[in-house]
Amino acid sequence: MQILIAPRVSEKALRLADNHRQFVFKVLPNATKPEIKQAVEFLFKVKVDKVQVACVKGKQKTFGRIQGKRKDWKKAYVGLQEGFDINFRVGE
Template sequence: MSANAQHYDVIRKPIITEKATMASEANAVVFEVAIDANKPQIKDAVEAIFGVKVKAVNTTITKGKAKVFRGMRGRRKDVKKAYVTLEEGNAIDVTTGL
Protein backbone atom coordinates (compact mmCIF):
# COMPACT_ATOMS: atom_id res chain seq x y z
CA MET A 1 0.00 0.00 0.00
CA SER A 2 1.35 3.42 -0.93
CA ALA A 3 2.04 6.06 1.69
CA ASN A 4 -0.69 8.30 0.27
CA ALA A 5 -3.33 5.57 0.64
CA GLN A 6 -2.36 5.15 4.29
CA HIS A 7 -2.93 8.86 4.87
CA TYR A 8 -6.43 8.61 3.43
CA ASP A 9 -7.12 5.63 5.73
CA VAL A 10 -6.22 7.77 8.76
CA ILE A 11 -8.37 10.79 7.81
CA ARG A 12 -11.95 9.84 7.00
CA LYS A 13 -13.68 13.17 6.34
CA PRO A 14 -13.80 16.80 7.47
CA ILE A 15 -16.45 17.72 10.02
CA ILE A 16 -18.40 20.88 9.25
CA THR A 17 -20.51 21.90 12.24
CA GLU A 18 -21.10 25.12 14.10
CA LYS A 19 -18.43 24.19 16.65
CA ALA A 20 -15.95 23.26 13.90
CA THR A 21 -16.59 26.59 12.16
CA MET A 22 -15.82 28.42 15.41
CA ALA A 23 -12.59 26.39 15.70
CA SER A 24 -11.60 27.46 12.18
CA GLU A 25 -11.48 31.07 13.40
CA ALA A 26 -8.66 29.93 15.73
CA ASN A 27 -6.79 28.42 12.73
CA ALA A 28 -7.98 24.86 13.50
CA VAL A 29 -9.68 22.24 11.33
CA VAL A 30 -11.75 19.27 12.53
CA PHE A 31 -11.56 15.82 10.90
CA GLU A 32 -13.17 12.46 11.59
CA VAL A 33 -10.27 10.01 11.84
CA ALA A 34 -9.77 6.28 12.21
CA ILE A 35 -10.50 5.12 15.75
CA ASP A 36 -7.02 3.57 16.10
CA ALA A 37 -5.12 6.55 14.64
CA ASN A 38 -2.70 8.34 16.98
CA LYS A 39 -1.67 12.00 17.01
CA PRO A 40 1.65 11.62 15.07
CA GLN A 41 -0.15 9.64 12.33
CA ILE A 42 -2.85 12.31 12.08
CA LYS A 43 -0.24 15.09 11.89
CA ASP A 44 1.72 13.28 9.14
CA ALA A 45 -1.46 12.59 7.15
CA VAL A 46 -2.71 16.19 7.26
CA GLU A 47 0.71 17.58 6.32
CA ALA A 48 1.08 15.09 3.43
CA ILE A 49 -2.44 15.48 1.99
CA PHE A 50 -2.89 19.25 2.31
CA GLY A 51 0.72 20.47 2.26
CA VAL A 52 0.44 22.54 5.46
CA LYS A 53 2.40 22.74 8.73
CA VAL A 54 0.57 21.36 11.78
CA LYS A 55 1.13 23.03 15.14
CA ALA A 56 -0.90 20.68 17.39
CA VAL A 57 -3.39 17.80 17.29
CA ASN A 58 -6.08 17.25 19.92
CA THR A 59 -8.34 14.20 19.75
CA THR A 60 -11.65 13.18 21.27
CA ILE A 61 -13.64 9.95 21.13
CA THR A 62 -17.43 10.17 21.10
CA LYS A 63 -19.08 6.94 22.21
CA GLY A 64 -21.88 5.64 19.96
CA LYS A 65 -25.44 6.00 21.23
CA ALA A 66 -27.86 3.09 21.68
CA LYS A 67 -30.79 3.64 19.30
CA VAL A 68 -33.95 1.81 18.22
CA PHE A 69 -34.68 1.63 14.49
CA ARG A 70 -37.85 -0.18 13.28
CA GLY A 71 -38.09 -1.99 16.58
CA MET A 72 -34.52 -3.30 16.36
CA ARG A 73 -32.06 -2.23 19.01
CA GLY A 74 -28.77 -1.05 17.61
CA ARG A 75 -25.76 1.03 18.44
CA ARG A 76 -24.08 3.80 16.49
CA LYS A 77 -20.36 3.50 15.95
CA ASP A 78 -17.78 5.24 18.13
CA VAL A 79 -16.30 8.28 16.38
CA LYS A 80 -12.85 9.80 16.86
CA LYS A 81 -12.42 13.48 16.00
CA ALA A 82 -9.15 15.33 15.58
CA TYR A 83 -8.88 19.08 16.15
CA VAL A 84 -5.83 20.02 14.04
CA THR A 85 -4.32 23.43 14.82
CA LEU A 86 -2.30 24.83 11.93
CA GLU A 87 0.79 27.06 12.03
CA GLU A 88 0.27 30.76 11.26
CA GLY A 89 -0.12 31.43 7.55
CA ASN A 90 -1.43 27.93 6.76
CA ALA A 91 -5.07 27.22 5.86
CA ILE A 92 -7.23 24.36 4.61
CA ASP A 93 -10.49 25.03 2.76
CA VAL A 94 -12.61 21.98 3.63
CA THR A 95 -15.60 23.18 1.59
CA THR A 96 -13.84 22.35 -1.71
CA GLY A 97 -13.38 18.62 -0.94
CA LEU A 98 -10.27 16.46 -1.13
Protein backbone atom coordinates in the same frame (compact mmCIF):
# COMPACT_ATOMS: atom_id res chain seq x y z
CA MET B 1 -2.63 8.04 4.03
CA GLN B 2 -5.85 6.30 5.04
CA ILE B 3 -5.81 7.85 8.53
CA LEU B 4 -8.20 10.70 7.69
CA ILE B 5 -11.72 9.56 6.84
CA ALA B 6 -13.51 12.89 6.30
CA PRO B 7 -13.53 16.50 7.45
CA ARG B 8 -16.27 17.38 9.94
CA VAL B 9 -18.08 20.46 8.64
CA SER B 10 -20.43 21.91 11.25
CA GLU B 11 -21.10 25.28 12.85
CA LYS B 12 -18.67 24.51 15.67
CA ALA B 13 -15.97 23.32 13.25
CA LEU B 14 -16.31 26.42 11.07
CA ARG B 15 -16.14 28.67 14.15
CA LEU B 16 -12.95 26.90 15.30
CA ALA B 17 -11.44 27.25 11.83
CA ASP B 18 -12.20 30.98 11.63
CA ASN B 19 -11.16 31.93 15.16
CA HIS B 20 -8.38 29.49 16.10
CA ARG B 21 -7.10 27.87 12.85
CA GLN B 22 -8.29 24.47 14.12
CA PHE B 23 -9.83 21.92 11.77
CA VAL B 24 -11.85 18.85 12.71
CA PHE B 25 -11.46 15.47 11.00
CA LYS B 26 -13.05 12.07 11.46
CA VAL B 27 -10.14 9.63 11.78
CA LEU B 28 -9.58 5.90 12.18
CA PRO B 29 -10.21 4.62 15.73
CA ASN B 30 -6.63 3.37 16.10
CA ALA B 31 -4.96 6.53 14.70
CA THR B 32 -2.32 8.22 16.84
CA LYS B 33 -1.51 11.93 17.09
CA PRO B 34 1.80 11.67 15.15
CA GLU B 35 0.08 9.72 12.36
CA ILE B 36 -2.72 12.30 12.13
CA LYS B 37 -0.19 15.16 12.05
CA GLN B 38 1.82 13.49 9.30
CA ALA B 39 -1.29 12.74 7.21
CA VAL B 40 -2.62 16.32 7.39
CA GLU B 41 0.78 17.81 6.55
CA PHE B 42 1.17 15.44 3.58
CA LEU B 43 -2.33 15.83 2.12
CA PHE B 44 -2.86 19.59 2.57
CA LYS B 45 0.77 20.85 2.44
CA VAL B 46 0.46 22.75 5.75
CA LYS B 47 2.40 22.83 9.03
CA VAL B 48 0.53 21.35 12.01
CA ASP B 49 1.05 22.97 15.41
CA LYS B 50 -0.93 20.57 17.63
CA VAL B 51 -3.37 17.67 17.50
CA GLN B 52 -6.09 16.86 20.03
CA VAL B 53 -8.22 13.73 19.76
CA ALA B 54 -11.63 12.83 21.17
CA CYS B 55 -13.37 9.47 21.17
CA VAL B 56 -17.09 9.84 20.48
CA LYS B 57 -19.37 7.14 21.86
CA GLY B 58 -22.05 5.81 19.52
CA LYS B 59 -25.65 6.61 20.41
CA GLN B 60 -28.17 4.01 21.53
CA LYS B 61 -31.03 3.95 19.02
CA THR B 62 -34.41 2.22 18.86
CA PHE B 63 -35.83 1.08 15.53
CA GLY B 64 -39.40 0.06 16.35
CA ARG B 65 -38.89 -2.72 18.89
CA ILE B 66 -35.28 -3.37 17.89
CA GLN B 67 -32.51 -1.90 20.04
CA GLY B 68 -29.42 -0.78 18.15
CA LYS B 69 -26.23 1.18 18.64
CA ARG B 70 -24.25 3.40 16.31
CA LYS B 71 -20.51 2.80 16.04
CA ASP B 72 -18.02 4.60 18.25
CA TRP B 73 -15.72 6.93 16.30
CA LYS B 74 -12.75 9.22 16.81
CA LYS B 75 -12.30 12.84 15.82
CA ALA B 76 -9.17 14.96 15.72
CA TYR B 77 -8.85 18.69 16.26
CA VAL B 78 -5.84 19.81 14.21
CA GLY B 79 -4.32 23.22 14.96
CA LEU B 80 -2.26 24.83 12.23
CA GLN B 81 0.75 27.11 12.56
CA GLU B 82 0.49 30.82 11.80
CA GLY B 83 0.10 31.60 8.10
CA PHE B 84 -1.39 28.23 7.05
CA ASP B 85 -5.03 27.50 6.17
CA ILE B 86 -7.23 24.73 4.74
CA ASN B 87 -10.27 25.75 2.69
CA PHE B 88 -13.16 23.24 2.69
CA ARG B 89 -15.83 25.72 1.62
CA VAL B 90 -17.14 25.24 -1.90
CA GLY B 91 -17.64 28.29 -4.11
CA GLU B 92 -15.28 30.71 -2.37
